[in-house]
Amino acid sequence: MKRHLEVLLWGGLLLAALVASFSWLKLDLAALFRGDSLEQMNSYARSFFPPDSSPGWLRQIFHGALETLAISAIGTLLAALAGAALSLLAAGRLGAVAKMLARLLLNALRSVPELVWAALMVLAAGLGPFAGTLALALHTTGVLGRLFAEALENTPPSPTRALRDAGAGPVAAFCYGTLPGVLAQWLSYTLYRWENNIRMAAVLGFVGAGGLGQMLYVTLSLFQQSRASSVILAMLVMVLLVDALSAWLRRRWG
Template sequence: MLIATPAPRDPAALPRLVLTAVVILLLWPGLQLSELDLGVLFDEDNARTMGGFVADFWPPAHDTDFLALLARATLETLAIATAGLALALVVALPAALLASRALSLSAISRNGHPAWWAQALRWPVRGLLIVLRSVPEIVWALLFVRAVGLGPTAGVLAIAITYAGMLGKVYAEIFESVDPLPTRALLGAGSGRLAAFAYAMLPQATGEMLSYTVYRWECGIRASVVMGFVGAGGLGQQMDLSMRMFAGGEVASMLLTFLALVLLADLISRLLRWRLA
Protein backbone atom coordinates (compact mmCIF):
# COMPACT_ATOMS: atom_id res chain seq x y z
CA MET A 1 0.00 0.00 0.00
CA LEU A 2 1.44 3.32 -1.08
CA ILE A 3 1.34 6.17 1.40
CA ALA A 4 0.92 9.58 -0.17
CA THR A 5 3.50 12.03 1.03
CA PRO A 6 2.54 15.68 1.25
CA ALA A 7 4.14 18.01 -1.25
CA PRO A 8 7.09 19.91 0.21
CA ARG A 9 6.31 23.47 1.20
CA ASP A 10 8.54 26.40 0.49
CA PRO A 11 9.62 27.76 3.91
CA ALA A 12 10.19 31.19 2.35
CA ALA A 13 6.71 31.42 0.83
CA LEU A 14 5.15 33.33 3.74
CA PRO A 15 7.99 35.88 4.10
CA ARG A 16 7.88 36.50 0.34
CA LEU A 17 4.12 37.00 0.46
CA VAL A 18 4.43 39.42 3.35
CA LEU A 19 7.23 41.33 1.59
CA THR A 20 5.15 41.55 -1.60
CA ALA A 21 2.19 42.91 0.36
CA VAL A 22 4.39 45.50 2.08
CA VAL A 23 5.85 46.63 -1.27
CA ILE A 24 2.37 47.02 -2.74
CA LEU A 25 1.18 48.99 0.29
CA LEU A 26 4.18 51.31 -0.01
CA LEU A 27 3.96 51.62 -3.79
CA TRP A 28 0.29 52.52 -3.94
CA PRO A 29 0.59 55.89 -2.11
CA GLY A 30 3.56 56.71 -4.33
CA LEU A 31 1.49 56.11 -7.45
CA GLN A 32 -1.26 58.30 -6.03
CA LEU A 33 1.13 61.13 -5.19
CA SER A 34 2.75 60.97 -8.62
CA GLU A 35 -0.71 61.30 -10.25
CA LEU A 36 0.20 58.59 -12.75
CA ASP A 37 -2.54 58.24 -15.36
CA LEU A 38 -1.71 55.89 -18.23
CA GLY A 39 -5.11 56.48 -19.77
CA VAL A 40 -4.02 59.84 -21.20
CA LEU A 41 -1.68 57.96 -23.55
CA PHE A 42 -4.66 56.34 -25.22
CA ASP A 43 -6.74 59.49 -25.47
CA GLU A 44 -7.60 60.17 -29.10
CA ASP A 45 -6.54 63.82 -29.11
CA ASN A 46 -3.29 63.10 -27.28
CA ALA A 47 -2.47 60.18 -29.60
CA ARG A 48 -3.07 62.41 -32.64
CA THR A 49 -0.81 65.11 -31.20
CA MET A 50 1.98 62.66 -30.41
CA GLY A 51 1.64 61.06 -33.84
CA GLY A 52 2.03 64.41 -35.56
CA PHE A 53 5.02 65.27 -33.40
CA VAL A 54 6.78 61.97 -34.17
CA ALA A 55 5.92 62.23 -37.87
CA ASP A 56 7.95 65.45 -38.08
CA PHE A 57 11.04 63.43 -37.13
CA TRP A 58 11.10 61.70 -40.52
CA PRO A 59 13.18 61.88 -42.58
CA PRO A 60 16.22 62.76 -40.44
CA ALA A 61 18.10 65.82 -41.60
CA HIS A 62 21.13 64.91 -43.69
CA ASP A 63 22.14 67.99 -45.67
CA THR A 64 25.83 68.84 -45.81
CA ASP A 65 25.70 72.01 -43.71
CA PHE A 66 23.72 70.37 -40.94
CA LEU A 67 25.95 67.27 -40.88
CA ALA A 68 28.99 69.52 -40.47
CA LEU A 69 27.25 71.28 -37.57
CA LEU A 70 26.25 67.92 -36.10
CA ALA A 71 29.80 66.60 -36.29
CA ARG A 72 31.16 69.64 -34.47
CA ALA A 73 28.47 69.41 -31.77
CA THR A 74 29.15 65.68 -31.36
CA LEU A 75 32.88 66.26 -30.88
CA GLU A 76 32.06 68.99 -28.39
CA THR A 77 29.79 66.62 -26.45
CA LEU A 78 32.48 63.93 -26.36
CA ALA A 79 35.00 66.52 -25.20
CA ILE A 80 32.69 67.71 -22.41
CA ALA A 81 32.06 64.18 -21.14
CA THR A 82 35.71 63.12 -21.42
CA ALA A 83 37.21 66.24 -19.85
CA GLY A 84 34.63 66.24 -17.06
CA LEU A 85 35.28 62.58 -16.30
CA ALA A 86 39.05 63.11 -16.31
CA LEU A 87 38.75 65.93 -13.77
CA ALA A 88 36.40 63.78 -11.69
CA LEU A 89 38.97 60.97 -11.59
CA VAL A 90 41.60 63.34 -10.21
CA VAL A 91 39.36 63.89 -7.17
CA ALA A 92 37.59 60.51 -6.99
CA LEU A 93 40.57 58.16 -6.83
CA PRO A 94 42.40 59.82 -3.89
CA ALA A 95 39.08 60.38 -2.12
CA ALA A 96 38.17 56.71 -2.54
CA LEU A 97 41.49 55.64 -1.02
CA LEU A 98 40.94 57.94 1.94
CA ALA A 99 37.30 56.89 2.42
CA SER A 100 37.96 53.16 2.20
CA ARG A 101 39.13 50.95 5.09
CA ALA A 102 40.79 48.52 2.70
CA LEU A 103 44.24 50.08 3.13
CA SER A 104 43.87 50.82 6.83
CA LEU A 105 46.42 49.24 9.12
CA SER A 106 43.54 48.49 11.49
CA ALA A 107 42.16 46.13 8.85
CA ILE A 108 44.96 43.65 9.58
CA SER A 109 44.72 43.86 13.33
CA ARG A 110 43.12 41.12 15.36
CA ASN A 111 39.99 42.94 16.37
CA GLY A 112 39.69 44.86 13.09
CA HIS A 113 38.33 47.97 14.84
CA PRO A 114 39.73 51.19 13.42
CA ALA A 115 41.23 53.82 15.64
CA TRP A 116 39.10 56.86 16.38
CA TRP A 117 41.46 59.17 14.51
CA ALA A 118 41.22 57.00 11.40
CA GLN A 119 37.44 57.30 11.47
CA ALA A 120 37.78 61.04 12.04
CA LEU A 121 39.78 61.29 8.82
CA ARG A 122 37.44 59.11 6.76
CA TRP A 123 34.10 60.65 7.63
CA PRO A 124 34.91 64.16 6.32
CA VAL A 125 35.98 62.62 3.00
CA ARG A 126 32.80 60.54 2.84
CA GLY A 127 30.79 63.62 3.70
CA LEU A 128 32.46 65.54 0.88
CA LEU A 129 31.62 62.76 -1.59
CA ILE A 130 28.00 62.85 -0.41
CA VAL A 131 27.81 66.60 -0.94
CA LEU A 132 29.35 66.39 -4.41
CA ARG A 133 26.94 63.75 -5.69
CA SER A 134 23.85 65.07 -3.90
CA VAL A 135 23.52 68.13 -6.15
CA PRO A 136 22.43 67.15 -9.70
CA GLU A 137 24.74 68.12 -12.51
CA ILE A 138 22.03 70.29 -14.07
CA VAL A 139 22.08 72.50 -10.95
CA TRP A 140 25.87 72.78 -11.06
CA ALA A 141 25.59 73.63 -14.77
CA LEU A 142 23.13 76.45 -14.01
CA LEU A 143 25.51 77.84 -11.39
CA PHE A 144 28.57 77.63 -13.65
CA VAL A 145 26.72 79.17 -16.59
CA ARG A 146 26.17 82.19 -14.37
CA ALA A 147 29.81 82.13 -13.24
CA VAL A 148 31.73 81.44 -16.48
CA GLY A 149 29.10 82.15 -19.13
CA LEU A 150 27.55 80.00 -21.83
CA GLY A 151 29.62 77.22 -23.35
CA PRO A 152 31.21 73.83 -22.70
CA THR A 153 33.23 74.97 -19.66
CA ALA A 154 30.12 74.98 -17.48
CA GLY A 155 29.26 71.45 -18.60
CA VAL A 156 32.76 70.14 -17.92
CA LEU A 157 32.83 71.56 -14.39
CA ALA A 158 29.32 70.31 -13.61
CA ILE A 159 30.17 66.75 -14.69
CA ALA A 160 33.52 66.86 -12.87
CA ILE A 161 31.98 67.83 -9.52
CA THR A 162 28.99 65.47 -9.59
CA TYR A 163 30.87 62.48 -10.98
CA ALA A 164 33.74 62.92 -8.53
CA GLY A 165 31.30 62.12 -5.75
CA MET A 166 29.77 59.17 -7.61
CA LEU A 167 33.06 57.63 -8.71
CA GLY A 168 34.66 58.14 -5.30
CA LYS A 169 31.82 56.32 -3.54
CA VAL A 170 31.75 53.38 -5.96
CA TYR A 171 35.54 53.06 -6.10
CA ALA A 172 35.68 52.93 -2.29
CA GLU A 173 33.06 50.15 -2.27
CA ILE A 174 34.95 48.24 -4.96
CA PHE A 175 38.18 48.48 -2.94
CA GLU A 176 36.42 47.08 0.11
CA SER A 177 34.75 44.24 -1.83
CA VAL A 178 37.90 42.67 -3.32
CA ASP A 179 39.75 39.82 -1.63
CA PRO A 180 41.56 41.50 1.31
CA LEU A 181 44.11 38.74 1.92
CA PRO A 182 46.78 39.91 -0.58
CA THR A 183 46.52 43.48 0.69
CA ARG A 184 46.69 42.42 4.32
CA ALA A 185 49.67 40.19 3.58
CA LEU A 186 51.65 43.07 2.08
CA LEU A 187 50.65 45.49 4.82
CA GLY A 188 51.50 42.93 7.48
CA ALA A 189 54.92 42.39 5.89
CA GLY A 190 55.71 46.08 6.19
CA SER A 191 54.85 47.19 2.67
CA GLY A 192 53.73 50.75 2.06
CA ARG A 193 50.08 51.43 1.47
CA LEU A 194 50.55 52.67 -2.08
CA ALA A 195 52.56 49.57 -2.95
CA ALA A 196 49.87 47.35 -1.41
CA PHE A 197 47.27 49.22 -3.43
CA ALA A 198 49.20 48.94 -6.69
CA TYR A 199 50.21 45.29 -6.42
CA ALA A 200 47.41 43.67 -4.39
CA MET A 201 44.20 45.68 -4.62
CA LEU A 202 44.27 47.44 -7.98
CA PRO A 203 44.75 44.29 -10.13
CA GLN A 204 41.60 42.81 -8.57
CA ALA A 205 39.53 45.98 -8.87
CA THR A 206 40.62 47.14 -12.34
CA GLY A 207 37.88 45.30 -14.27
CA GLU A 208 34.99 46.67 -12.23
CA MET A 209 36.53 50.14 -12.07
CA LEU A 210 36.98 50.37 -15.82
CA SER A 211 33.48 49.05 -16.47
CA TYR A 212 31.91 51.57 -14.12
CA THR A 213 34.12 54.40 -15.41
CA VAL A 214 33.06 53.75 -19.01
CA TYR A 215 29.45 53.61 -17.85
CA ARG A 216 29.89 56.97 -16.15
CA TRP A 217 31.41 58.32 -19.35
CA GLU A 218 28.28 57.17 -21.17
CA CYS A 219 26.17 58.87 -18.50
CA GLY A 220 28.25 62.00 -18.97
CA ILE A 221 27.41 62.02 -22.66
CA ARG A 222 23.71 61.80 -21.84
CA ALA A 223 24.01 64.38 -19.07
CA SER A 224 25.68 66.82 -21.44
CA VAL A 225 22.48 66.77 -23.49
CA VAL A 226 20.38 67.94 -20.56
CA MET A 227 22.95 70.54 -19.57
CA GLY A 228 22.97 71.81 -23.14
CA PHE A 229 19.40 73.02 -22.60
CA VAL A 230 20.73 75.52 -20.04
CA GLY A 231 23.51 76.73 -22.32
CA ALA A 232 26.34 74.33 -21.43
CA GLY A 233 27.18 73.56 -25.07
CA GLY A 234 27.31 70.33 -27.02
CA LEU A 235 24.55 68.45 -28.79
CA GLY A 236 22.04 69.39 -26.11
CA GLN A 237 22.30 73.09 -26.89
CA GLN A 238 21.91 72.41 -30.60
CA MET A 239 18.93 70.13 -29.91
CA ASP A 240 17.30 72.88 -27.88
CA LEU A 241 17.66 75.26 -30.81
CA SER A 242 16.27 72.70 -33.27
CA MET A 243 13.28 71.95 -31.07
CA ARG A 244 12.50 75.62 -30.71
CA MET A 245 12.50 75.92 -34.50
CA PHE A 246 10.31 72.77 -34.78
CA ALA A 247 13.00 71.10 -36.91
CA GLY A 248 12.02 67.50 -36.20
CA GLY A 249 14.39 66.08 -38.79
CA GLU A 250 17.38 67.68 -37.11
CA VAL A 251 16.26 66.37 -33.70
CA ALA A 252 15.95 62.87 -35.18
CA SER A 253 19.48 63.02 -36.55
CA MET A 254 20.81 64.08 -33.15
CA LEU A 255 18.90 61.29 -31.40
CA LEU A 256 20.44 58.77 -33.80
CA THR A 257 23.85 60.26 -33.00
CA PHE A 258 23.23 59.72 -29.29
CA LEU A 259 22.28 56.13 -30.01
CA ALA A 260 25.57 55.64 -31.83
CA LEU A 261 27.52 57.20 -28.94
CA VAL A 262 25.86 54.91 -26.38
CA LEU A 263 26.62 51.89 -28.57
CA LEU A 264 30.24 53.07 -28.79
CA ALA A 265 30.48 53.28 -24.99
CA ASP A 266 29.01 49.78 -24.67
CA LEU A 267 31.53 48.38 -27.16
CA ILE A 268 34.42 50.04 -25.34
CA SER A 269 33.24 48.59 -22.03
CA ARG A 270 32.96 45.08 -23.49
CA LEU A 271 36.38 45.36 -25.11
CA LEU A 272 38.04 46.47 -21.89
CA ARG A 273 36.42 43.71 -19.86
CA TRP A 274 37.39 41.14 -22.49
CA ARG A 275 41.01 42.29 -22.47
CA LEU A 276 41.17 42.18 -18.68
CA ALA A 277 39.32 38.88 -18.27
Protein backbone atom coordinates in the same frame (compact mmCIF):
# COMPACT_ATOMS: atom_id res chain seq x y z
CA MET B 1 1.60 26.99 2.38
CA LYS B 2 3.13 29.62 4.64
CA ARG B 3 5.44 30.68 1.83
CA HIS B 4 2.50 31.14 -0.55
CA LEU B 5 0.62 33.23 2.01
CA GLU B 6 3.66 35.43 2.51
CA VAL B 7 4.00 35.96 -1.26
CA LEU B 8 0.29 36.79 -1.55
CA LEU B 9 0.53 39.22 1.39
CA TRP B 10 3.49 41.12 -0.08
CA GLY B 11 1.88 41.07 -3.54
CA GLY B 12 -1.33 42.51 -2.11
CA LEU B 13 0.58 45.22 -0.26
CA LEU B 14 2.48 46.20 -3.42
CA LEU B 15 -0.75 46.28 -5.44
CA ALA B 16 -2.44 48.42 -2.78
CA ALA B 17 0.55 50.80 -2.75
CA LEU B 18 0.40 51.06 -6.55
CA VAL B 19 -3.32 51.82 -6.55
CA ALA B 20 -2.88 54.35 -3.75
CA SER B 21 -0.05 56.04 -5.67
CA PHE B 22 -2.19 56.39 -8.79
CA SER B 23 -5.02 57.80 -6.70
CA TRP B 24 -2.83 60.24 -4.78
CA LEU B 25 -1.04 61.49 -7.93
CA LYS B 26 -4.37 61.72 -9.78
CA LEU B 27 -2.94 59.94 -12.82
CA ASP B 28 -5.43 59.58 -15.64
CA LEU B 29 -4.09 57.10 -18.19
CA ALA B 30 -7.32 57.24 -20.14
CA ALA B 31 -6.50 60.86 -21.09
CA LEU B 32 -3.84 59.50 -23.47
CA PHE B 33 -6.56 57.95 -25.62
CA ARG B 34 -9.29 60.53 -25.15
CA GLY B 35 -10.33 63.01 -27.84
CA ASP B 36 -7.65 63.90 -30.35
CA SER B 37 -4.67 63.10 -28.09
CA LEU B 38 -3.42 60.27 -30.28
CA GLU B 39 -3.81 62.34 -33.43
CA GLN B 40 -1.84 65.24 -31.93
CA MET B 41 0.96 62.93 -30.81
CA ASN B 42 1.03 61.26 -34.21
CA SER B 43 1.11 64.61 -36.00
CA TYR B 44 3.98 65.86 -33.84
CA ALA B 45 5.95 62.63 -34.33
CA ARG B 46 5.49 62.82 -38.13
CA SER B 47 6.97 66.33 -38.13
CA PHE B 48 10.38 64.84 -37.19
CA PHE B 49 10.58 62.96 -40.51
CA PRO B 50 12.45 62.95 -42.73
CA PRO B 51 15.58 63.97 -40.76
CA ASP B 52 17.61 66.86 -42.13
CA SER B 53 20.58 65.32 -43.95
CA SER B 54 22.02 68.41 -45.60
CA PRO B 55 25.86 68.36 -45.65
CA GLY B 56 26.20 71.60 -43.70
CA TRP B 57 23.93 70.40 -40.91
CA LEU B 58 25.63 67.00 -40.75
CA ARG B 59 29.00 68.75 -40.32
CA GLN B 60 27.57 70.70 -37.39
CA ILE B 61 26.23 67.49 -35.86
CA PHE B 62 29.61 65.80 -36.25
CA HIS B 63 31.29 68.71 -34.49
CA GLY B 64 28.67 68.60 -31.72
CA ALA B 65 29.15 64.84 -31.30
CA LEU B 66 32.90 65.28 -30.92
CA GLU B 67 32.28 68.04 -28.38
CA THR B 68 29.91 65.80 -26.41
CA LEU B 69 32.45 62.96 -26.45
CA ALA B 70 35.19 65.30 -25.27
CA ILE B 71 33.04 66.69 -22.45
CA SER B 72 32.17 63.22 -21.19
CA ALA B 73 35.70 61.81 -21.55
CA ILE B 74 37.49 64.71 -19.84
CA GLY B 75 34.84 64.95 -17.12
CA THR B 76 35.08 61.22 -16.41
CA LEU B 77 38.89 61.27 -16.39
CA LEU B 78 39.03 64.18 -13.96
CA ALA B 79 36.44 62.46 -11.77
CA ALA B 80 38.37 59.17 -11.80
CA LEU B 81 41.57 60.92 -10.66
CA ALA B 82 39.82 62.95 -7.95
CA GLY B 83 37.70 59.97 -6.89
CA ALA B 84 40.78 57.75 -6.56
CA ALA B 85 42.47 60.32 -4.33
CA LEU B 86 39.38 60.82 -2.15
CA SER B 87 38.72 57.08 -1.96
CA LEU B 88 41.94 56.61 0.00
CA LEU B 89 40.57 58.96 2.63
CA ALA B 90 37.03 57.57 2.46
CA ALA B 91 38.33 54.02 2.97
CA GLY B 92 39.98 55.05 6.23
CA ARG B 93 43.57 54.77 5.02
CA LEU B 94 44.51 58.08 6.71
CA GLY B 95 42.45 57.98 9.89
CA ALA B 96 38.86 58.18 11.08
CA VAL B 97 38.53 61.97 10.87
CA ALA B 98 39.75 62.05 7.26
CA LYS B 99 37.38 59.18 6.47
CA MET B 100 34.38 61.03 7.87
CA LEU B 101 35.20 64.28 6.06
CA ALA B 102 35.90 62.52 2.76
CA ARG B 103 32.65 60.57 2.89
CA LEU B 104 30.76 63.76 3.71
CA LEU B 105 32.31 65.48 0.68
CA LEU B 106 31.59 62.52 -1.63
CA ASN B 107 27.98 62.38 -0.42
CA ALA B 108 27.57 66.10 -1.07
CA LEU B 109 29.06 65.89 -4.57
CA ARG B 110 26.86 63.05 -5.77
CA SER B 111 23.72 64.27 -4.02
CA VAL B 112 23.59 67.36 -6.25
CA PRO B 113 22.27 66.37 -9.74
CA GLU B 114 24.38 67.06 -12.81
CA LEU B 115 21.87 69.60 -14.11
CA VAL B 116 22.20 71.65 -10.94
CA TRP B 117 25.99 71.48 -11.11
CA ALA B 118 25.78 72.53 -14.77
CA ALA B 119 23.58 75.53 -13.94
CA LEU B 120 26.07 76.60 -11.26
CA MET B 121 29.06 76.09 -13.54
CA VAL B 122 27.39 78.05 -16.35
CA LEU B 123 27.05 80.97 -13.94
CA ALA B 124 30.69 80.59 -12.89
CA ALA B 125 32.39 79.75 -16.19
CA GLY B 126 29.88 80.88 -18.80
CA LEU B 127 28.08 78.95 -21.52
CA GLY B 128 29.95 76.21 -23.31
CA PRO B 129 31.64 72.84 -22.91
CA PHE B 130 33.82 73.92 -19.97
CA ALA B 131 30.77 74.24 -17.73
CA GLY B 132 29.49 70.82 -18.82
CA THR B 133 32.87 69.20 -18.19
CA LEU B 134 33.08 70.65 -14.67
CA ALA B 135 29.50 69.61 -13.88
CA LEU B 136 30.12 66.01 -14.93
CA ALA B 137 33.45 65.90 -13.10
CA LEU B 138 31.98 67.14 -9.82
CA HIS B 139 29.03 64.75 -9.73
CA THR B 140 31.00 61.77 -11.03
CA THR B 141 33.74 62.35 -8.46
CA GLY B 142 31.19 61.70 -5.74
CA VAL B 143 29.97 58.52 -7.42
CA LEU B 144 33.36 57.06 -8.33
CA GLY B 145 34.95 58.07 -5.04
CA ARG B 146 32.35 56.08 -3.12
CA LEU B 147 32.65 53.06 -5.42
CA PHE B 148 36.45 53.16 -5.32
CA ALA B 149 36.38 53.38 -1.52
CA GLU B 150 34.11 50.35 -1.24
CA ALA B 151 36.43 48.40 -3.52
CA LEU B 152 39.39 49.33 -1.30
CA GLU B 153 37.51 48.28 1.83
CA ASN B 154 36.74 44.87 0.32
CA THR B 155 40.34 44.23 -0.74
CA PRO B 156 42.24 41.75 1.48
CA PRO B 157 44.87 43.66 3.50
CA SER B 158 47.34 40.76 3.70
CA PRO B 159 49.43 41.63 0.57
CA THR B 160 49.91 45.22 1.72
CA ARG B 161 50.69 44.12 5.27
CA ALA B 162 53.26 41.64 4.00
CA LEU B 163 54.99 44.32 1.95
CA ARG B 164 55.06 46.72 4.88
CA ASP B 165 56.51 44.01 7.13
CA ALA B 166 59.20 43.43 4.50
CA GLY B 167 60.22 47.09 4.70
CA ALA B 168 58.30 48.63 1.79
CA GLY B 169 57.02 52.19 2.12
CA PRO B 170 53.31 53.05 2.19
CA VAL B 171 53.24 54.17 -1.45
CA ALA B 172 55.05 51.06 -2.72
CA ALA B 173 52.89 48.82 -0.53
CA PHE B 174 49.73 50.38 -1.97
CA CYS B 175 50.93 50.25 -5.59
CA TYR B 176 52.06 46.61 -5.42
CA GLY B 177 49.83 45.21 -2.67
CA THR B 178 46.45 46.94 -2.95
CA LEU B 179 46.19 48.54 -6.41
CA PRO B 180 46.44 45.29 -8.45
CA GLY B 181 43.46 43.91 -6.52
CA VAL B 182 41.18 46.90 -7.22
CA LEU B 183 42.41 48.20 -10.57
CA ALA B 184 40.08 46.03 -12.67
CA GLN B 185 37.09 47.14 -10.59
CA TRP B 186 38.14 50.77 -10.79
CA LEU B 187 38.44 50.57 -14.57
CA SER B 188 35.06 48.86 -14.86
CA TYR B 189 33.39 51.51 -12.69
CA THR B 190 35.05 54.30 -14.68
CA LEU B 191 33.97 52.89 -18.04
CA TYR B 192 30.41 52.42 -16.80
CA ARG B 193 30.26 56.00 -15.57
CA TRP B 194 31.68 57.17 -18.91
CA GLU B 195 28.75 55.47 -20.65
CA ASN B 196 26.35 57.31 -18.33
CA ASN B 197 28.18 60.60 -18.81
CA ILE B 198 27.84 60.32 -22.59
CA ARG B 199 24.09 60.42 -22.16
CA MET B 200 24.21 63.09 -19.48
CA ALA B 201 26.58 65.29 -21.53
CA ALA B 202 23.89 65.38 -24.21
CA VAL B 203 21.27 66.40 -21.64
CA LEU B 204 23.48 69.09 -20.11
CA GLY B 205 23.31 70.99 -23.36
CA PHE B 206 19.80 72.05 -22.35
CA VAL B 207 21.35 74.42 -19.78
CA GLY B 208 23.93 75.76 -22.22
CA ALA B 209 26.75 73.30 -21.55
CA GLY B 210 27.53 72.68 -25.22
CA GLY B 211 27.50 69.58 -27.42
CA LEU B 212 24.59 67.81 -29.06
CA GLY B 213 22.26 68.66 -26.19
CA GLN B 214 22.54 72.36 -26.87
CA MET B 215 21.88 71.75 -30.57
CA LEU B 216 18.80 69.70 -29.68
CA TYR B 217 17.52 72.41 -27.33
CA VAL B 218 17.95 75.14 -29.96
CA THR B 219 16.31 73.15 -32.76
CA LEU B 220 13.33 72.18 -30.61
CA SER B 221 12.95 75.76 -29.40
CA LEU B 222 12.82 76.95 -33.02
CA PHE B 223 10.39 74.15 -34.00
CA GLN B 224 12.95 72.68 -36.42
CA GLN B 225 11.86 69.09 -35.88
CA SER B 226 13.66 67.64 -38.90
CA ARG B 227 16.97 69.02 -37.63
CA ALA B 228 16.17 67.84 -34.12
CA SER B 229 15.53 64.36 -35.53
CA SER B 230 19.03 64.30 -37.02
CA VAL B 231 20.52 65.28 -33.66
CA ILE B 232 18.55 62.55 -31.87
CA LEU B 233 19.74 59.94 -34.36
CA ALA B 234 23.34 61.13 -33.89
CA MET B 235 22.91 60.74 -30.11
CA LEU B 236 21.61 57.21 -30.58
CA VAL B 237 24.49 56.19 -32.85
CA MET B 238 27.05 57.74 -30.50
CA VAL B 239 25.63 55.96 -27.44
CA LEU B 240 25.59 52.61 -29.26
CA LEU B 241 29.21 53.02 -30.37
CA VAL B 242 30.39 54.03 -26.90
CA ASP B 243 28.50 51.14 -25.30
CA ALA B 244 30.17 48.70 -27.70
CA LEU B 245 33.62 50.22 -27.10
CA SER B 246 33.15 50.17 -23.34
CA ALA B 247 32.03 46.52 -23.37
CA TRP B 248 35.08 45.58 -25.48
CA LEU B 249 37.44 47.42 -23.13
CA ARG B 250 35.90 45.75 -20.07
CA ARG B 251 36.34 42.32 -21.64
CA ARG B 252 39.93 43.12 -22.59
CA TRP B 253 40.95 44.62 -19.23
CA GLY B 254 38.63 42.67 -16.95
